[in-house]
Amino acid sequence: xxxxxxxxxxxxxxxxxxxxxxxxxxxxxxxxxxxxxxxxxxxxxxxxxxxxxxxxxxxxxxxxxxxxxxxxxxxxxxxxxxxxxxxxxxxxxxxxxxxxxxxxxxxxxxxxxxxxxxxxxxxxxxxxxxxxxxxxxxxxxxxxxxxxxxxxxxxxxxxxxxxxxxxxxxxxxxxxxxxxxxxxxxxxxxxxxxxxxxxxxxxxxxxxxxxxxxxxxxxxxxxxxxxxxxxxxxxxxxxxxxxxxxxxxxxxxxxxxxxxxxxxxxxxxxxxxxxxxxxxxxxxxxxxxxxxxxxxxxxxxxxxxxxxxxxxxxxxxxxxxxxxx
Amino acid sequence: xxxxxxxxxxxxxxxxxxxxxxxxxxxxxxxxxxxxxxxxxxxxxxxxxxxxxxxxxxxxxxxxxxxxxxxxxxxxxxxxxxxxxxxxxxxxxxxxxxxxxxxxxxxxxxxxxxxxxxxxxxxxxxxxxxxxxxxxxxxxxxxxxxxxxxxxxxxxxxxxxxxxxxxxxxxxxxxxxxxxxxxxxxxxxxxxxxxxxxxxxxxxxxxxxxxxxxxxxxxxxxxxxxxxxxxxxxxxxxxxxxxxxxxxxxxxxxxxxxxxxxxxxxxxxxxxxxxxxxxxxxxxxxxxxxxxxxxxxxxxxxxxxxxxxxxxxxxxxxxxxxxx
Amino acid sequence: xxxxxxxxxxxxxxxxxxxxxxxxxxxxxxxxxxxxxxxxxxxxxxxxxxxxxxxxxxxxxxxxxxxxxxxxxxxxxxxxxxxxxxxxxxxxxxxxxxxxxxxxxxxxxxxxxxxxxxxxxxxxxxxxxxxxxxxxxxxxxxxxxxxxxxxxxxxxxxxxxxxxxxxxxxxxxxxxxxxxxxxxxxxxxxxxxxxxxxxxxxxxxxxxxxxxxxxxxxxxxxxxxxxxxxxxxxxxxxxxxxxxxxxxxxxxxxxxxxxxxxxxxxxxxxxxxxxxxxx
Numbered sequence: 001x002x003x004x005x006x007x008x009x010x011x012x013x014x015x016x017x018x019x020x021x022x023x024x025x026x027x028x029x030x031x032x033x034x035x036x037x038x039x040x041x042x043x044x045x046x047x048x049x050x051x052x053x054x055x056x057x058x059x060x061x062x063x064x065x066x067x068x069x070x071x072x073x074x075x076x077x078x079x080x081x082x083x084x085x086x087x088x089x090x091x092x093x094x095x096x097x098x099x100x101x102x103x104x105x106x107x108x109x110x111x112x113x114x115x116x117x118x119x120x121x122x123x124x125x126x127x128x129x130x131x132x133x134x135x136x137x138x139x140x141x142x143x144x145x146x147x148x149x150x151x152x153x154x155x156x157x158x159x160x161x162x163x164x165x166x167x168x169x170x171x172x173x174x175x176x177x178x179x180x181x182x183x184x185x186x187x188x189x190x191x192x193x194x195x196x197x198x199x200x201x202x203x204x205x206x207x208x209x210x211x212x213x214x215x216x217x218x219x220x221x222x223x224x225x226x227x228x229x230x231x232x233x234x235x236x237x238x239x240x241x242x243x244x245x246x247x248x249x250x251x252x253x254x255x256x257x258x259x260x261x262x263x264x265x266x267x268x269x270x271x272x273x274x275x276x277x278x279x280x281x282x283x284x285x286x287x288x289x290x291x292x293x294x295x296x297x298x299x300x301x302x303x304x305x306x307x308x309x310x311x312x313x314x315x316x317x318x319x320x321x322x323x324x325x
Numbered sequence: 326x327x328x329x330x331x332x333x334x335x336x337x338x339x340x341x342x343x344x345x346x347x348x349x350x351x352x353x354x355x356x357x358x359x360x361x362x363x364x365x366x367x368x369x370x371x372x373x374x375x376x377x378x379x380x381x382x383x384x385x386x387x388x389x390x391x392x393x394x395x396x397x398x399x400x401x402x403x404x405x406x407x408x409x410x411x412x413x414x415x416x417x418x419x420x421x422x423x424x425x426x427x428x429x430x431x432x433x434x435x436x437x438x439x440x441x442x443x444x445x446x447x448x449x450x451x452x453x454x455x456x457x458x459x460x461x462x463x464x465x466x467x468x469x470x471x472x473x474x475x476x477x478x479x480x481x482x483x484x485x486x487x488x489x490x491x492x493x494x495x496x497x498x499x500x501x502x503x504x505x506x507x508x509x510x511x512x513x514x515x516x517x518x519x520x521x522x523x524x525x526x527x528x529x530x531x532x533x534x535x536x537x538x539x540x541x542x543x544x545x546x547x548x549x550x551x552x553x554x555x556x557x558x559x560x561x562x563x564x565x566x567x568x569x570x571x572x573x574x575x576x577x578x579x580x581x582x583x584x585x586x587x588x589x590x591x592x593x594x595x596x597x598x599x600x601x602x603x604x605x606x607x608x609x610x611x612x613x614x615x616x617x618x619x620x621x622x623x624x625x626x627x628x629x630x631x632x633x634x635x636x637x638x639x640x641x642x643x644x645x646x647x648x649x
Numbered sequence: 650x651x652x653x654x655x656x657x658x659x660x661x662x663x664x665x666x667x668x669x670x671x672x673x674x675x676x677x678x679x680x681x682x683x684x685x686x687x688x689x690x691x692x693x694x695x696x697x698x699x700x701x702x703x704x705x706x707x708x709x710x711x712x713x714x715x716x717x718x719x720x721x722x723x724x725x726x727x728x729x730x731x732x733x734x735x736x737x738x739x740x741x742x743x744x745x746x747x748x749x750x751x752x753x754x755x756x757x758x759x760x761x762x763x764x765x766x767x768x769x770x771x772x773x774x775x776x777x778x779x780x781x782x783x784x785x786x787x788x789x790x791x792x793x794x795x796x797x798x799x800x801x802x803x804x805x806x807x808x809x810x811x812x813x814x815x816x817x818x819x820x821x822x823x824x825x826x827x828x829x830x831x832x833x834x835x836x837x838x839x840x841x842x843x844x845x846x847x848x849x850x851x852x853x854x855x856x857x858x859x860x861x862x863x864x865x866x867x868x869x870x871x872x873x874x875x876x877x878x879x880x881x882x883x884x885x886x887x888x889x890x891x892x893x894x895x896x897x898x899x900x901x902x903x904x905x906x907x908x909x910x911x912x913x914x915x916x917x918x919x920x921x922x923x924x925x926x927x928x
Contacts (some may be wrong), residue, residue: 054550087552095543103544105565105641114561115551149641162577165547336764340771351781389838469860471867472882472900475889484892577770586776588864602776603868606783614780621773629771 002029003205009066010053018278022048023229035206037216040226046209092166096178101162102150109146112165135164156187177209192219225249228285235311245313247290337626339537344622404612413616424597428586439496443532466526473518474592491594516593531574535567571581580625660920667916673909681726688720700892710894722902725878732862737854739797744804752812774799782870789872804847811843853914856907
């Protein structure tokens, strides 16, 4: 059963000049308890997608079409009271720069407590404190953090506080936006392990936004590849990253050096840069940079097609296209 | 925290001392012999000049004069005005009150109004009102306070006869009680308006930018994603964080505000230290000049330290001991 | 890669401040340079029309000596521009030097600098200017130097921040490794690369220098031999209840000029940080 379902979601930023098409016809399902990693370059629309799912985009300047179903309910058409209810209780978010994930002038405990009180207004201070301390324990944080200010904590501790904060109302869906990018590798791995453990224990489904393939490879069940606001490929991690269907995914995988990479060769990367989102190309959005592009790629946008093993990809050349060794 | 305040105090003392020293040197290096000015004409007998010079201690070497002066300062003696013969300290103190009254009132009005307007415009950024207020702010930012004062007098006092044109109290003023306070307040409207209107744009800009920046921070998005109501977010979290740069700027601007008030005092014949300074300059009244500058330096230093202390309470990252 | 033209166009996009500021500056420059051609009268010429209201003969009226206000304002533009620019430039040079040295060399130089700045910020500099100008004479040069000597703090802080961050850049470190003297690196690499925010700040400094100069002139401490807007207001003060046009138009001229430089400085800042655009 899909806990989160996106059907043909489009996000457009309206501006006085041209409209910017940040997300184009994205459809994907996130199965319960199957963590999903959304991968893409900077500017591919990852954060916009998250903001759309959380319904935090400014309606005065953005248009969101399509459906976003959380456990069957459409977030986009939900009445405001219901939206406030599900916020944080059903889905929560953890941000990247943990330093500014908390108010610098308020103590950690006070901030999280305030968050808690939005949904449990009758809770007493003692109840709130013990609940927060419980959550701290889950992420291996000492209780005294409650009385400290954010600037008194290290990067790793701050990240853990952010995670604890997101778990405080036992959400079903947890979205992590580049949450470990700012950490050193050792701490990053530690935290990823702890998160995976928590997910299993508490039945949380995680969506992880990142540009770091290795994080996805080591901690997610499924992966979705996003480029310039369009989905290129989705599927189980071990299949997509080992045998990518889409040339863009192939490019991403190739650009990550491994221990087997010949150190005398220059690093591979995908040439060119992102298209102008206000002026999208006619055909496949990746065609200008694709090493395998041919005529049809520049004429018509490819449709998302199903492939064996629960995989999907949007490429004219798939199912017959050879992949590099 | 104590360490931080201690450092600021040291800076303040150093500043006042240096200001005094610098002041002293400049005043005594300037052309124009005060004795001759006092005497009125150049054709005064040499004995007369010599006598007066010794009387005012102007014949000792400069450094001796300086240390004698500093020594006296500790006793609360700022010397005697060359012009009036009265103790400088007494004269200045009667003028300190009106200056502080005008300064602080204008400051607070500018700070409060500027910040409120800035917050409002930040929340409605891009709207017509925002653009309008921004342009008006630009205009007042570029306006000389003395000119504004003159125009306000023209409009409200002279043409509309709503408010008095100058001074702090009316000629037939009630001597005390609430009526006197009211009278003073009536006289203070135009001067403090001239000063505040030119200060507001600065706080408006800082507050507006600060609120917009804080509004884009992750923790604000988190609060929204958690379902907290917009005005609670603004009141408790945006405001408390955005106010910090405004307070910082306020502290930095204090010296500037004091200068601005001096000019306004002159336009409105407000009996404060600014207008007094002008008279002292024309008369080359050294002791009075030194005294005024000293008192102003000390006042500014005291106010800056007060603002610093307030800031350490607002921002836990500064001053308070941190513990990991 | 962008061509120069594309770069310029990008600087102006979404930057109405810069565009409007440039237009206003152009008008000012034309007025300043061609004042003698544009003025209907010789501004020094006295006439018998004392304190006469704006009319077809004298578009902005006359002052207490019968001089044409419009002509005086046009001639005054040159003075204001010159005083403002030179004072701001002096402040820029001092600030860049002190800030650059403090930021680049660090250590003791920086600590002294920090203390110096703190002390300077506490000083009511306008009173200092008053005293200096009043006692030492009020020639234009003195006024410009004094204003420059008291308004360098902002530039110094900016340059220091720039020097601090540039110090860590690879191209600076390689210059050091190659053996270039530190002073040479400071002047040849650090300053030119970090100068842009100081340019923007100095532009705004011109605006505040003009305000300061007009305040001095208003207090009777400006150069008595030249026509300056503040001085016009000072002269007009005695008559302003009956001859309000003298003060009014001179003030408007000051406001116009100050707005011009504020807009320019603001626009320049926006080129540097595109995030500010549209705000």
